[in-house]
Amino acid sequence: MPTSAPLLTADDLTVGYFLAKKAPRPVAQPLRVALWPGELVCLLGPNGAGKSTLLRTLAGLQAPLGGRLDLGGGALASLSAAARARQLSIVLTDRVEVGTLTVRELVSLGRHPHTNWLGRLSAHDEARVQAALAATNTSGFAQRPVGELSDGERQKVLLARAIAQDTPIVLLDEPTAHLDLPNRVALMRLLHGLARQTGKAILLSTHELDLALQAADRVWLLPANGQLRTGTPEDLVLSGAFAAAFAREGLAFDPATGTFALHAPTGPTVQLVGDGAPAFWTRRALEREGLVPTTSPAALRVTVAPAGGQWTSQAPGGPAEQHATVEDLLRALRLIIKNQLPS
Numbered sequence: 001m002p003t004s005a006p007l008l009t010a011d012d013l014t015v016g017y018f019l020a021k022k023a024p025r026p027v028a029q030p031l032r033v034a035l036w037p038g039e040l041v042c043l044l045g046p047n048g049a050g051k052s053t054l055l056r057t058l059a060g061l062q063a064p065l066g067g068r069l070d071l072g073g074g075a076l077a078s079l080s081a082a083a084r085a086r087q088l089s090i091v092l093t094d095r096v097e098v099g100t101l102t103v104r105e106l107v108s109l110g111r112h113p114h115t116n117w118l119g120r121l122s123a124h125d126e127a128r129v130q131a132a133l134a135a136t137n138t139s140g141f142a143q144r145p146v147g148e149l150s151d152g153e154r155q156k157v158l159l160a161r162a163i164a165q166d167t168p169i170v171l172l173d174e175p176t177a178h179l180d181l182p183n184r185v186a187l188m189r190l191l192h193g194l195a196r197q198t199g200k201a202i203l204l205s206t207h208e209l210d211l212a213l214q215a216a217d218r219v220w221l222l223p224a225n226g227q228l229r230t231g232t233p234e235d236l237v238l239s240g241a242f243a244a245a246f247a248r249e250g251l252a253f254d255p256a257t258g259t260f261a262l263h264a265p266t267g268p269t270v271q272l273v274g275d276g277a278p279a280f281w282t283r284r285a286l287e288r289e290g291l292v293p294t295t296s297p298a299a300l301r302v303t304v305a306p307a308g309g310q311w312t313s314q315a316p317g318g319p320a321e322q323h324a325t326v327e328d329l330l331r332a333l334r335l336i337i338k339n340q341l342p343s
């Protein structure tokens with residue numbers, strides 16, 4: 001745990017909605033959390049668990065049903081909108097209507113909480129805008145109208161605006177939603193570096209479980225039962241909390257590989273001999289076939305050459321057969337299973 005003071009604390013905080021006749025409808029159990037400087041925190045949980053509701057509440061856009069929320073040492077509710085905007089920026093998933101603003105103009109709006117009443121940007125403000133455009137790889141279309149951008153481009157521009165706002169706390173609701181895989185990885189790397197280098201606390205909700213487990217310093221795990229758990233990704237995986245939060249019938253999280261099992265085994269066990277990338281990908285192919293790869297001795301054996309490019313299969317009592325591709329190997333295994341390993 002960092003030694004400095006937290007930037008934001010929530011105590012006994014209940015988030016949710018007031019329904020008809022002011023009846024409160026909490027979407028999570030009362031929670032106690034803190035955001036620390038320099039940490040990238042990923043808020044994970046299944047659909048409808050309450051991630052957006054929690055983010056909006058932490059940003060002061062939605063009143064809590066109960067409890068206490070402090071920002072920068074004082075109650076969040078007591079801060080003016082301008083003071084709050086100097087402490088905290090948020091990017092939501094809602095589509096923002098920006099008229100004919102160009103990318104640069106929209107990102108420049110991020111400096112608004114720091115400018116005087118005329119709203120004129122200083123050289124320092126301009127430099128911040130420029131740096132935010134560069135960091136998010138959006139300088140190339142700075143002069144284009146935001147209305148003409150693709151969803152992924154717009155998402156990066158909104159992040160650029162939040163970075164230009166340069167607040168100690170940054171909250172992002174599903175910032176990876178419209179990005180392709182390389183851009184998702186780049187974004188997580190950017191946010192992790194930003195938190196580390198600038199001491200900001202960055203909290204983002206995401207359904208990118210794999211990326212979040214790799215990048216997050218801390219995970220806030222919000223399961224459907226509304227009981228928030230926090231910890232390092234590793235502690236939450238090893239304790240079983242992560243698997244429990246995403247448990248579904250027939251879907252299991254495998255803590256040994258950090259992935260959800262896509263294929264249910266239906267075939268025999270195969271001893272897989274070999275290591276490195278060739279063995280990893282061979283294992284994936286065997287699992288897709290419904291086989292159960294193991295390192296222990298088994299009647300059926302597959303050996304992967306250390307440099308890849310060559311596989312050997314061997315049925316019980318049969319000769320060893322060479323294969324040049326995974327495709328050939330799988331074809332041979334299907335024949336062996338059909339003819340020599342009757343179920």
Ligand SMILES: Nc1ncnc2c1ncn2[C@@H]1O[C@H](COP(=O)(O)OP(=O)(O)OP(=O)(O)O)[C@@H](O)[C@H]1O
Pocket residue numbers: 017027045046047048049050051052053054
């Ligand atoms: N304005 C609203 N009034 C009442 N209930 C709402 C309102 N907005 C959302 N909810 C409910 O609050 C719960 C949490 O919704 P929320 O959008 O916070 O979940 P989420 O974890 O962000 O979901 P997702 O991963 O699908 O985006 C859901 O049951 C949702 O139906």
